[in-house]
Amino acid sequence: MSAREEVLARIRTALGETRAPVPEVVRDYRQAGNAPADAALLALLVDRVEDYRADVLRCGPEEVGATVRAALTRGLGEGWAAADVVVAPGLDAAWRPDGCDVDDDRPAVQLADRAAAVTAVAVAIAETGTLVLDGSPACGRRALSLLPDCLVCVVTVDQVVAGVPEGLARLDPVRPLTMISGPSATSDIELQRVEGVHGPRQLFVVLAG
Amino acid sequence: MTAVHLGMPGLPTAPRGVGHLRGTESFPDAARHELRNGQLRANLGHATATIRGKRAGVVAEVPDWEQLRAAGKAIKAATMARLDEHLVELERQVTARGGTVHWARDANEANAIVTALVQATGTTEVVKVKSMATQEIGLNEALEAVGLDVFETDLAELIVQLGEDKPSHILVPAIHKNRAEIKEIFARTIPGVDPELTDDPRQLAMAARTHLRERFLRARVAVSGANFAVAETGTLSVVESEGNGRMCLTLPDTLITVMGIEKVVPTWTDLEVFLQLLPRSSTGERMNPYTSTWAGVTPGDGPQEFHLVLLDNGRTAVLADEVGREALHCIRCSACLNVCPVYERTGGHAYGSVYPGPIGAILSPQLTGVEDNASLPYASSLCGACYEVCPVAIDIPSILVHLRAEHVEAQEHPTAEALAFRGLAKAMSHPRLWHLAQRGARLGRLIARGKPTLPNVFPPPISGWTRSRDLPTPPTRTFVQQWTEEHGQ
Numbered sequence: 001m002s003a004r005e006e007v008l009a010r011i012r013t014a015l016g017e018t019r020a021p022v023p024e025v026v027r028d029y030r031q032a033g034n035a036p037a038d039a040a041l042l043a044l045l046v047d048r049v050e051d052y053r054a055d056v057l058r059c060g061p062e063e064v065g066a067t068v069r070a071a072l073t074r075g076l077g078e079g080w081a082a083a084d085v086v087v088a089p090g091l092d093a094a095w096r097p098d099g100c101d102v103d104d105d106r107p108a109v110q111l112a113d114r115a116a117a118v119t120a121v122a123v124a125i126a127e128t129g130t131l132v133l134d135g136s137p138a139c140g141r142r143a144l145s146l147l148p149d150c151l152v153c154v155v156t157v158d159q160v161v162a163g164v165p166e167g168l169a170r171l172d173p174v175r176p177l178t179m180i181s182g183p184s185a186t187s188d189i190e191l192q193r194v195e196g197v198h199g200p201r202q203l204f205v206v207l208a209g
Numbered sequence: 210m211t212a213v214h215l216g217m218p219g220l221p222t223a224p225r226g227v228g229h230l231r232g233t234e235s236f237p238d239a240a241r242h243e244l245r246n247g248q249l250r251a252n253l254g255h256a257t258a259t260i261r262g263k264r265a266g267v268v269a270e271v272p273d274w275e276q277l278r279a280a281g282k283a284i285k286a287a288t289m290a291r292l293d294e295h296l297v298e299l300e301r302q303v304t305a306r307g308g309t310v311h312w313a314r315d316a317n318e319a320n321a322i323v324t325a326l327v328q329a330t331g332t333t334e335v336v337k338v339k340s341m342a343t344q345e346i347g348l349n350e351a352l353e354a355v356g357l358d359v360f361e362t363d364l365a366e367l368i369v370q371l372g373e374d375k376p377s378h379i380l381v382p383a384i385h386k387n388r389a390e391i392k393e394i395f396a397r398t399i400p401g402v403d404p405e406l407t408d409d410p411r412q413l414a415m416a417a418r419t420h421l422r423e424r425f426l427r428a429r430v431a432v433s434g435a436n437f438a439v440a441e442t443g444t445l446s447v448v449e450s451e452g453n454g455r456m457c458l459t460l461p462d463t464l465i466t467v468m469g470i471e472k473v474v475p476t477w478t479d480l481e482v483f484l485q486l487l488p489r490s491s492t493g494e495r496m497n498p499y500t501s502t503w504a505g506v507t508p509g510d511g512p513q514e515f516h517l518v519l520l521d522n523g524r525t526a527v528l529a530d531e532v533g534r535e536a537l538h539c540i541r542c543s544a545c546l547n548v549c550p551v552y553e554r555t556g557g558h559a560y561g562s563v564y565p566g567p568i569g570a571i572l573s574p575q576l577t578g579v580e581d582n583a584s585l586p587y588a589s590s591l592c593g594a595c596y597e598v599c600p601v602a603i604d605i606p607s608i609l610v611h612l613r614a615e616h617v618e619a620q621e622h623p624t625a626e627a628l629a630f631r632g633l634a635k636a637m638s639h640p641r642l643w644h645l646a647q648r649g650a651r652l653g654r655l656i657a658r659g660k661p662t663l664p665n666v667f668p669p670p671i672s673g674w675t676r677s678r679d680l681p682t683p684p685t686r687t688f689v690q691q692w693t694e695e696h697g698q
C-alpha cells in the first residue's frame with residue numbers, strides 16, 4: 001500500500017464504519033457587511049496602523065503623488081534619490097515619484113539593493129490595522145514589499161473594510177497574499193516587541209480620499 | 210463527560226528513536242531539577258505575565274470572541290469528521306496549481322522525503338521557518354546527518370540553535386532565556402558579531418538580521434510548516450512576525466512545506482475565524498505583522514517548485530480516540546502554556562517533548578501512546594485555566610482525566626497514584642459522586658484546625674503527595690455552592 005493509501009485508510013479506520021454526522025458550524029460572529037467606509041472606520045484604521053508604530057499620511061485623491069514623496073522623505077531623509085526607490089509595475093503613474101525604478105523581471109534578490117518600495121494594496125482591514133497585498137501588478141510581487149527597508153503603501157478609501165471577514169471575502173485565495181500589520185517585529189526576547197527584523201523596518205501608509 | 214473510551218488499538222503511534230516527542234526522564238524527575246533553576250523561573254514568570262496581560266487586553270476588545278471561539282471549535286470538529294475527504298481535496302487543488310503532494314506515515318518517512326527533495330536540488334544549505342511539525346520529527350538532525358547545513362531563521366529558534374539548547378515554548382522557543390543570556394550566546398557564536406553588542410533587545414534583533422541577511426539572499430531551498438491549509442482552494446498559510454517566514458517562502462527556488470494532516474480546514478471562509486483567534490491568543494496582538502498565503506506555484510512570484518508533505522506520525526491514532534481527538538484541534542497559539550501554573554514553574558523542558566504545557570500533556574502521550582509519556586497526563590493541577598483561554602475551546606482538563614484513566618487501565622498492577630486517579634476520573638465523570646467527594650473534603654477542615662494548609666499527617670500513599678506539597682485546607686463551601694448562593698441558579 002502506498003503511504004497515501006495507508007494514511008487515508010487509517011483515517012477511515014479511526015472514524016469508524018458508520019460515521020457520525022458532521023457537526024454544524026454556527027457562524028453567529030460578525031460577518032462580511034458591505035457598509036462603505038465612513039469617517040469613523042477610517043479613523044479606526046489610522047489608529048490601529050499607528051499602534052504598530054507605522055506612520056499614516058492622509059491626503060486627497062489628487063495629492064497621492066506628493067504624499068508618497070513626503071512619506072519617502074520621512075523614511076529616507078531629505079536627500080533621497082528617485083533611483084533608490086522601486087515601485088510596483090502597475091502602480092498608478094500619478095503616484096510614482098519621477099524617475100524612480102519600476103520593478104521588472106529581474107532576479108528578486110536584486111530588489112534588496114533599493115532603499116524603498118512603493119505599492120498599492122488590495123484591501124485594508126480597519127479593526128486590525130492590516131494591509132493586504134495580492135500580487136497584482138499594482139501591489140507587485142511578494143519580494144518587492146519585503147526586501148527594501150522602507151515600504152510605502154497607498155490605500156484608497158474604497159479599499160477599507162471593517163473586519164477580517166470582510167477583508168477575506170474581497171480577496172482571491174489563489175493569488176499569493178501578504179497581510180501586513182505594521183513593520184516587521186519580534187517579541188522573541190522577553191516577549192518585548194521590537195520593530196524591524198527581516199522585513200521592512202519602516203512602514204508608511206498613504207490613505208487617499 | 211462520557212465514560213472512558215480506549216483509543217483504537219492497531220493504529221500506529223509516532224515511532225520511537227526519531228524526533229522529539231519523548232523525554233529521557235519522567236515529568237516529575239525532569240521537573241525536580243528544572244525547579245532548582247531560579248533564573249529559569251524568573252525568566253518564565255516575567256515573560257508569561259507580560260503575554261497574559263497583552264492577550265487579555267486584545268481579547269476583551271472583541272465583542273464576538275465567544276462566538277468566534279465556538280465557530281473555531283465547530284470548524285475543527287467538522288473537519289476531523291471528514292478528514293480524509295478534505296485531504297484528498299487539498300491534494301487535488303495543490304496539484305492543480307503546480308505543487309506536488311507527498312504523504313508520510315511517520316517521522317522517518319517524512320524526513321526521508323524532505324532529505325531526498327533537498328538533495329535533488331544539489332544545494333547543501335537549507336533555510337527554515339519555525340515549524341512545530343519539523344521539530345516533532347527531528348528534521349534538522351536528519352538533514353544534518355547527510356551533511357546538509359540547516360539554518361533556523363526565526364529569532365528564538367536561532368537562539369536555541371546557536372545555544373545548542375532545546376525549545377521550551379511553542380511560540381517563543383527561547384522563552385527561558387533572558388536578554389543577558391541571549392547576548393552571551395550571540396557574542397560567543399555569531400562570527401564577526403559587533404564586539405560592542407549590548408543586551409538591548411533591538412540590538413540583538415539587528416544582530417540576527419545581519420547574520421541571516423546574506424543567507425536569505427543566497428538560499429535555494431526553504432522548509433516551512435503551515436498554520437492552515439484550505440482544502441477547497443489549495444491555499445497554504447504561514448503566520449509570523451519577523452519576515453523570516455516571508456524570506457523563506459518568497460526567495461528560494463524550491464519550497465518544501467511539512468504539515469500535520471490535522472492542519473487542513475475545508476473552506477477559505479474558515480480562515481476568517483482562525484485569523485482572528487490566533488494572533489490575539491498567541492502574541493496578544495490584534496494581528497501578527499505578516500501572514501502569507503499561497504496556492505501551488507505562481508509564475509514570476511516566489512518559488513517555482515513547491516512540495517507539500519502531509520504527515521501522520523500518530524495523528525490518526527489520536528483521531529481514533531473520540532475524547533482525545535479534540536487535541537488535534539490545536540492551532541498552536543500557546544495561550545494554554547502562558548496561563549498554566551505548572552508550566553510557569555517547571556518550564557517547557559520538563560515535558561520532554563516539543564509540545565510542552567497543557568496541550569503537550571494531552572497531545573504528546575496520544576501521539577506516542579500513553580505508555581511512552583505516562584507521567585504527562587499528571588503534569589497538571591486540573592485548574593482549568595487552559596480551557597478558559599483556548600481559542601478553539603479544547604477541554605484539556607477532561608482529556609487529561611481521560612488519559613489518566615487510560616493509563617491506569619493499561620497497567621496490570623495499578624500503583625497507588627493510579628488507583629487514586631482512577632477514583633478521581635470516575636468521580637469527575639459522575640456529578641453525584643463528585644459532590645460526595647467534595648463533601649468529604651470538608652473533613653480536611655477539621656484536620657487543619659483553622660490553619661491555611663493541612664499538616665503532613667496522612668498515611669502512605671497520600672503522604673507521598675503531601676510531602677512535597679502544601680495541601681490547602683479545603684474551603685468551607687465549594688465553588689459551585691458559593692456561585693449558587695451569590696448568583697442563584
Ligand code: SF4
Nearest residue numbers: 539540542543545599
Ligand atoms: S490547546 Fe488551545 S490554547 Fe493551547 S496551544 Fe492549542 S489552541 Fe492554543
